[in-house]
Amino acid sequence: MKERELKEYLDYLVGWIKEEVIKANQKGVVVGISGGIDSAVVAALAIKAFPNNYSVVWMPCESSELDLKCKNDLLESLSIKNCLEVNLLETFSCLKNELNNNVEGISKLALANSKARLRMTTLYSIAQSKNSLVLGTDNACEWHIGYFTKFGDGGVDLVPLLYLLKRDVRLAAKLLNIPDSIINREPTASLWENQTDESEIGFSYDLIDDYLSGLKVDNNVKERIDFLHKISEHKRNLAKKPQTIKDILKNNIFK
Template sequence: MVDDLAKKIESWLRQQMIDRGARGLVVGLSGGIDSAVTAALCINACPDNTLGLIMPCHSDPRDAEHAVLLAEKIGLGYKTVVLDEIFSQMVVMLTGEEYDPGQKDLSVVNIKPRLRMTTLYFHSSRRRSLVVGTSNLCETTVGYSTKYGDGGADLLPIANLVKAEVRELARHLGVPREIIEKPPSAGLWHGHDDEKELGVTYDQLDRYLLTGQADEKVKEIIDELAVNNLHKKQMPAIPPQY
């Protein structure tokens, strides 16, 4: 069943390339499980022209190490683009202050994924390739992404999969155990923990999305996140023709 799912997604990726006249795929390698699964699907779908980009930006060094580990395990060509300096310069330019690695100001830390999006599209344009996003169903449902950052992509191949399904697919695709078992983190600040920021666990999200069942408090948090972040899934509003 898992093998069949992987093959269907890989076939879908190939068809998307044909439909859009693309020569290849470009995917960001964060060192996490979602990007690992996405990258493995991409290299299987397009073994001759898939590029992985490792883009540390004041990041935990282990993330880049895990990204390299994954790329070498699945035979994925990759480039590393260090964004520390340009990010720091932008923070000073915009705020007048030096970057504090512990700060949680979203207006500042969301610059990181937006710089990564710019980097991905630079390479995709040069290679006539599609940018492949890594969001799963839990994230797309509650809008857990940065608008025009990691939310900016041409394809979202695992956006119909809850976290448990992503883990199952990761094991099937040979993703290293260190990546499968590491705590989920968007890495926007030092010590960033996805589940703490969301206020719910991925297991709770999975259960609610698959069965509709959850404690009332969990339901309330998930539903509120989904409503508040709905704008991330919508196209820019256009007035009627007057």
């Protein structure tokens, strides 16, 4: 996407977030930050939409030193003075022990996804207390292939980045003053030590971007993306979606 078009779309998203919060008879927004680029961009949009009524939440749970550094870089860059911290390590450890002791064959991925669900439980507790909506951080690539946890990071009220490719998110991060330490880090859901998104998916976000943009990719990549999209259909349609970039630009809403 061109920079001018993206600037216009980001302005639309800020207005859309405001409108949806008002329609829901709420007062503000809550967003969890992870040290990653997607949550950083959503946090920046949240602050623009509700500069006096947003909650940014850091929820460490076996988080890395890089996660912590990037979180601190974001707080400084966006001048976030009040970041709520809810440490979930002890809670997760108790849950993991109970599951390991009582559920035969509990998988590594199931345990890791429990982190995402604990974080979303935390965000909704805060949101309900503050009369706010929870903002999701999934982008177009993740949403299309189902690379999110059902009722975890996928269980939100609004998904602002739903129509932004990963390369669009990177550009948006630059436009929104997100630190280079976050923009340039290798994407990871921090599910376990040294885990990365692209190693788990099997190929780069650039290839998913190309495919979703209508560009030619290897047939094995196309087949894999189509397969992931098909088997993850049950995860989608859980959150309200904004208008597409194409529709916004076509309707000349900014003219």
